[in-house]
Amino acid sequence: MNYTLKKSLGQHFLRDENICRKIVDALNKQPFGRLLEVGPGGGALTRFLLELPGIDFKAVELDEEKVTYLEKTYPAIQGKIIHKSFLDIDPPFDGNFTVVGNFPYNISTQILFKILEWGPQVEGVIGMFQKEVAQRVAAGEGNKVYGVISVLVQAFYKVEYLFDVPPGCFNPPPKVMSGVIRLVPRPDIPEMRSRKHFFLLVKTAFNQRRKTLRNAVKGLFTPEVLQDPIFNQRAEQLSVEDFAALTFKMQ
Numbered sequence: 001m002n003y004t005l006k007k008s009l010g011q012h013f014l015r016d017e018n019i020c021r022k023i024v025d026a027l028n029k030q031p032f033g034r035l036l037e038v039g040p041g042g043g044a045l046t047r048f049l050l051e052l053p054g055i056d057f058k059a060v061e062l063d064e065e066k067v068t069y070l071e072k073t074y075p076a077i078q079g080k081i082i083h084k085s086f087l088d089i090d091p092p093f094d095g096n097f098t099v100v101g102n103f104p105y106n107i108s109t110q111i112l113f114k115i116l117e118w119g120p121q122v123e124g125v126i127g128m129f130q131k132e133v134a135q136r137v138a139a140g141e142g143n144k145v146y147g148v149i150s151v152l153v154q155a156f157y158k159v160e161y162l163f164d165v166p167p168g169c170f171n172p173p174p175k176v177m178s179g180v181i182r183l184v185p186r187p188d189i190p191e192m193r194s195r196k197h198f199f200l201l202v203k204t205a206f207n208q209r210r211k212t213l214r215n216a217v218k219g220l221f222t223p224e225v226l227q228d229p230i231f232n233q234r235a236e237q238l239s240v241e242d243f244a245a246l247t248f249k250m251q
Helices: 017-027 064-073 105-121 131-138 148-156 195-207 240-249
Strands: 034-038 056-060 097-102 122-130 157-165 178-185
Touching: 017 097, 017 122, 017 157, 017 178, 105 122, 105 131, 105 148, 122 131, 122 157, 131 148, 131 157, 131 178, 148 157, 148 195, 148 240, 195 240
Parallel strands: 034 056, 034 097, 097 122
Antiparallel strands: 122 178, 157 178
């Protein structure tokens, strides 16, 4: 049985078994009991995930044609597919779980925001992204691609860029390189006034990233606080810890 690829869903299916094995190896470096695969598509990776012993496995897939294909090709997956968009689901397990997937490129950053919303329940992520998105998530302060997603993810997770995945590993080959990253929860989440304050500050700071912080975030602090020399810098010069500390000074 064949299936069609849908451009609108950002579908590029992995077909390289070596890459699938590398992803599974990376996954097995951290212990986990529950696993959610995002966008199994044609099941290249799913096939290996279903073989993992003693794992409570679920997959979330929006495309009905792929759901039918997966259930016919891999009978073991029956009853384990959530037929919805990842962005619309509640946490699929009661306890902690790990997320893995070749994330649909057109919603990959929204997937990360959603994982952040779920908080400590997500005890690990192995995700494949467009390489530039993967690099942005992993970038440190001072790097020109360091931005909102870098700061928000790194406040809660340790990010490790694992390996590149060339276009030829996919069908159809995307026009860009891909990259796989690992997120592991930080034991030392920086103290912040609240997640809400932190998200607001970071998004506001990078919204006008060419301006000094003082001009970018002036609505969030009193004029007195804005005298602090830290506000002479631009958003990309501040560390995750700097942003967290500043939330206590917000109005």
